[in-house]
Amino acid sequence: MSILNAPIRILGCGSPLMGNDGVGIKVIEALHETELKDLKDVDIEDAGVCGLDLLNLLDGARKVIIVDAVLANSPPGSVHRIEGKDLLDGVEFHPLVSVHDLTITDVLKIGEQVQELPEIVVIGIEIGSIVTEATQEISPDVLKGVDKAIKLIKEEVFSSL
Template sequence: MEKLKKSIRVMGCGNLWMGDDGVGIRIVEKMIQMKDEGAVSCLSNVDIIDAGVSGLDMLPFLEGFDKIIIVDAIKSGENVGSILKVKGEDLLLGDDVGRMMSSHDVSVPTVLSIAREIQELPEIVVFGVEIGKHGDEIDLTTDMCPEVESAIDRVIPLVIAEIGKDLNL
C-alpha cells in the first residue's frame, strides 16, 4: 500500500437527476468502486465522497485535508465532454475561469471565496467536464449525453495522476 504525503479528499458534485450535471457524482461512484475493489492502490488512502449539490454545505467538506480534488460539471463554452483542470487559487481570482466553473446556483468559486474568509483552505484542484445545458435547462433525467458519459473514463486517470503527485515514493 502506497503512503500519501498529504491527506486527500476527492469530492464529486452534481445532481444525478439533472442529466449531464450528475457527471461529478458518476465519477466518484466509479472511483469508490475502484477503491473498494482495490483496483488502484493509491485510492486506499484517499477519502472519496459524493458531495451532491451541497452549495454552502460544502464548507465542512473542505476541512481536515491537505488537498481537495473536486470533480463537477462546468459551462465554459468548450466542446461538450471537454475536461478542464483548474487550480483553486485560479478560481479565486474572479476572472472568466472563476465565473464559469459551476452549473449550480452557488458555484464552487463562490464557496471557495467564502471559505477563504472563514477558514483555512487546503490545496484545491478542480476537474470540470463541459456540459451542453445549464442545470436549470436539463429535463429531469438520469441519462447523460454520450460526450459527457465518455468523459468519465477520461477524467478518472487524470484524478489518479493528481493523487499520484502526492505519493510518498
C-alpha cells in the same frame, strides 16, 4: 475536524436526477471501482449539489479534488483542470460557470474568509447546456469525459502521495 480523515479528498458534485449535471457523481461511482478506493490516505465522496455544505467537506484535508459539471463553452465531454487558487485570484482560463446556484468559486471565496483552505483542484466536465428537466440519463458525449477525468484524478492523487 471533519469525520473524513484522509489528507486527499475527492468530491463529486451534481444531481443524478438532472441528467448531465450528475456527471461528477458518475465519476465518483467509477472511482469506487479503481485502486484509489483502497488507499488509506484518500477519501472518495459524493458531495451532492454542494453549495456552502462543501466547506465542511474541505476540513481536515491537505488536498481536495472537486469534480463537477461545468459550462465552459467547449465541446461536451471536454475536461478542464483548474487550480483553486486561480479561481480565488480571479484567473479563469475558461469562462467557467458551475451549473449550481453557487459556483465553486463563490463557495471558495466564502470559505477563505471563514476557514483555512487546503490545496484545491477542480476537474470540470463540460456538459454543453443547463439541464432543465429531470432525467437520470447522461449524454454519450458527456460520458466520454468520465474516463478523461479519472485519468487526471489519478495523476493528481499519485503525484500528491
